[in-house]
Amino acid sequence: MAGITYEDFLDLSFDPADSDLVCTFRIVPADGMDVESAASRVASESSNGTWAALPTGEGFTDMRAMAFDIEALGGGADADGGTDAAEIKVAYPEGLFEPGSMPQILSCIAGNIMGMKAVDTIRLVDCEWPEGVATSFAGPQFGSSVRQEVFGADDRPILATVPKPKVGLSTERHAEVGYEAWTGGVDLLKDDENLTDQEFNPFHDRLVESLAERDAAEDETGEPKSYLINVTAGTNEMLERVDQVAAEGCEYVMVDVITTGWAAVQTVRERCEELGLAIHAHRAMHAAFDRLPQHGVSMRVLAQISRLVGVDQLHTGTAGLGKLANEDTVGINAWLREDLYGLNDVLPVASGGLHPGLVPDLLDATGTNVCVQAGGGIHGHPDGTHEGAKALRAAVDAYAEDRSLASKAEESPALRTAIDEWGTETPR
Numbered sequence: 001m002a003g004i005t006y007e008d009f010l011d012l013s014f015d016p017a018d019s020d021l022v023c024t025f026r027i028v029p030a031d032g033m034d035v036e037s038a039a040s041r042v043a044s045e046s047s048n049g050t051w052a053a054l055p056t057g058e059g060f061t062d063m064r065a066m067a068f069d070i071e072a073l074g075g076g077a078d079a080d081g082g083t084d085a086a087e088i089k090v091a092y093p094e095g096l097f098e099p100g101s102m103p104q105i106l107s108c109i110a111g112n113i114m115g116m117k118a119v120d121t122i123r124l125v126d127c128e129w130p131e132g133v134a135t136s137f138a139g140p141q142f143g144s145s146v147r148q149e150v151f152g153a154d155d156r157p158i159l160a161t162v163p164k165p166k167v168g169l170s171t172e173r174h175a176e177v178g179y180e181a182w183t184g185g186v187d188l189l190k191d192d193e194n195l196t197d198q199e200f201n202p203f204h205d206r207l208v209e210s211l212a213e214r215d216a217a218e219d220e221t222g223e224p225k226s227y228l229i230n231v232t233a234g235t236n237e238m239l240e241r242v243d244q245v246a247a248e249g250c251e252y253v254m255v256d257v258i259t260t261g262w263a264a265v266q267t268v269r270e271r272c273e274e275l276g277l278a279i280h281a282h283r284a285m286h287a288a289f290d291r292l293p294q295h296g297v298s299m300r301v302l303a304q305i306s307r308l309v310g311v312d313q314l315h316t317g318t319a320g321l322g323k324l325a326n327e328d329t330v331g332i333n334a335w336l337r338e339d340l341y342g343l344n345d346v347l348p349v350a351s352g353g354l355h356p357g358l359v360p361d362l363l364d365a366t367g368t369n370v371c372v373q374a375g376g377g378i379h380g381h382p383d384g385t386h387e388g389a390k391a392l393r394a395a396v397d398a399y400a401e402d403r404s405l406a407s408k409a410e411e412s413p414a415l416r417t418a419i420d421e422w423g424t425e426t427p428r
């Protein structure tokens, strides 16, 4: 090859190798740009091309990506989709990627191309991960096995709750809320995404006091309980917090994986393996990437990345039943569970506007190998947190026993009150 230009990154008869990473993008070309030209620019800029023709030859390894499939989506396919929106596939050679480095991969497949003038919008919709790239990552240390291994919850989802108001509670009050929830039947206390180490509730105090209440709740109920404490911070500080969590005898840490960044999550994953801790991934800020259907990075891809870098539990939405906009919870959960060259699966976490009345429809959609998380749906119970926790646990137990909420409510006044309060409606 004497030199490479954009045209060298498009070949509609190209057959990707098994070792290639294949990405599907949805693009809307800029005015005056045909789909083929836009597709070749995407492949070029995300591998080793640029706007100018480049010399090649000695000392150059051909690391070109190839746009090889173009499917027109047709006029009006999307809200602002223009008439020439298309789905394109691009194959990337394995050698383009540094093994085990998620930042480097994303600088290729979701880097400069997101801002190219050649496209009005571009969305990374899906990735097919080849074995070489996927297994260069550790994947989850435990995955969904935490449900049985930590909690012995064979036939039901595990339950988590986040104290509300989300920030502002004192350490003492936070730990008390944990005790009320744990003894009501919840398995996991969870921090909110913006609670880390603030003056009103310092990290280490919260860790120690919450675990003391956890121990008391375990004694009282005879059930294992645990705590998803939010270690999110700069990487070095986060590692110190992970060490503290292990030293105090907890099983998990929680990380805001998007705001923290994938490199830091990879580093935390290594430390968690040394210490035997599971990682609960909160996805705050994911919607900055995935909310607009035409642009950004899909939640499906963010979930794939989360699995590769090795989180054990990940928020994936509520299958349309909660308070937040969700993208394809069921499809994403299926991907998190399917075989990926022997890497562990990820336990999906359904959260955001859930309450007991939604449990049957939710579990019909997600299955029971999930974590159900409710904040307002527990602490907003008319009789308080403890009764709220009992109501959610009763709803989940009813599902495991193949009984209706109405029949279970006859023996669970807490559930009766929750149903009277919220019915089976999705909150807005």
Ligand code: CAP
Pocket (backbone or CB within 6 Å): 162, 164, 166, 192, 193, 282, 283, 284, 315, 316, 317, 318, 323, 324, 349, 350, 351, 352, 353, 354, 373, 374, 375, 376, 377
């Ligand atoms: C849930 C939650 C979670 C969301 C995040 C909240 O509280 O704590 O942050 O679930 O969304 O603050 O909204 P509620 P997702 O139970 O009171 O709604 O799970 O979709 O990532």
Ligand code: MG
Pocket (backbone or CB within 6 Å): 162, 166, 192, 193
């Ligand atoms: Mg929250």
